[in-house]
Amino acid sequence: MKLAVVVQRYGAHINGGAELHARYVAEHLGRHADVDVVTTCAVDYVTWRNELPAGSERIHGRTVHRFPVDREREPRQFARQSEVVFNTRHSEQDELAWLESEGPTSRSLVGYLRTHRDAYDFFLFFSFRYYHAYHGIRAVGPRALLVPTAERDDAIGLSVFGPVFRGVRALMYNSPEERAMIGAASHNDHVPGVVVGVGSDIPEGPDPSRFRSRYGIPGPFVIYVGRIDANKGCPELFEFFLRYVRQHGSTLSLVLIGTPLIEIPAHPRIRHLGFVSDEDKFDAMAAADLLIMPSYYESLSMVALEAWAMGRPVLANGHCEVLKGQCLRSNAGLYYESYEEFVEALRSIVNNRLLADALGRNGREFYRRHYAWPVIEGKYLDMLRRLQADDESGTPPHVIEPAAGWLARRRRALPPARERLAELPSGPVRQGDH
Secondary structure, three states: OEEEEEOOOOOOOOOOHHHHHHHHHHHHHOOOOEEEEEEEOEOOOOOOOEOOOOEEEEEOOEEEEEEOOOOOOOHHHHHHHHHHHHHOOEOHHHHHHHHHHHOOOOHHHHHHHHHOHHHOOEEEEEOOOOHHHHHHHHHHHHHEEEEOOOOOOHHHHOHHHHHHHHHOOEEEEOOHHHHHHHHHHHOOOOOOEEEOOOOOOOOOOOOHHHHHHHHOOOOOEEEEEOOEOHHHOHHHHHHHHHHHHHHHOOOOEEEEEOOEOOOOOOOOOEEEEEOOOHHHHHHHHHHOOEEEEOOOOOOOOHHHHHHHHOOOOEEEEOOOHHHHHHHHHHOOEEEEOOHHHHHHHHHHHHHOHHHHHHHHHHHHHHHHHHOOHHHHHHHHHHHHHHHHHHHHHOOOOOOOOOOOOHHHHOOOOEOOHHHHHHHOOOOOOOOOOO
């Protein structure tokens, strides 16, 4: 079987959520099929500047085809287009203009997909909201599968994505909450779909003492791993943690691993380590009392799954329905929706070793049952074989709805995407399929 993984950025040094997810899937499916990667020359997800050479290269055994981005993102134009489609009555043409302004726009990438559609059995597109997925899915037709990586944000309320969710051959969801949200937005019950998520390459023997010695952190600490950004809830995390330290005289420290996009408070109890090796990351997680996930918007938290795989409890932002649902289904984490709840949940885990150990054991079992790589690989392979069998039997696949005509695209009849999002049901799924 010949597969193509199509994603906005790709590389051994690119560790964004969807991009790392795509790389893991490409590498693990490469054990069972011939897998190429199709991507852009961009590294930075804000500018989409071309930083890597166009052409083909090998990364971890996979052939990667790179195509240039037509132009960098212009932030003010993107902000204007976002205001139009998210907050005002608008047209389909406005949404397509938003898609182009968001980037990364690469017509040569889509052209490669169109001319090479018969060279691959299936294409796995990552991240529904980008140019390569919207136009690439239309270019390859019934060979397209989608891994949406959809968060509960305004983009899910845009009308142009409904035909995509209804027109792909299958969807590989990150969580039951994502599946429910996309189903309510697009009415795509006829499309095969399965909740898969993603695994991680967990080391055999993480060493907490090695981490403590290397970074000089002797006392108890909690850890945050990821992009240090307002969109990830980091300002609130800093506020809550420092307020907790002041009010309760705690000796706890907060260790941060990741690239900062906002200023980090200068405080002796906050240690920023920057970007570290996988060995150091897993050593740090093994040494921590717990992992904190403060994000309001996630389609799946890979780092929470990694913490659970290592038997560490998680404290999550309960305003994120995906994180809350993961805590409820795993019984391996607590969640908060206010400062007071943050304090009580944090103290409950840190001061109660029996509770912390029980949450950690539950997390390890939850990961083993649902997110270990044999489970993930099996779900992808089962879906691909099912679709391949349908093709061999002559079962006609459904086709994506044709694009609207010139006049229909310009009719300002679409409601603000923010209003559509607000109408969708929300909340965690307590007993979801995996």
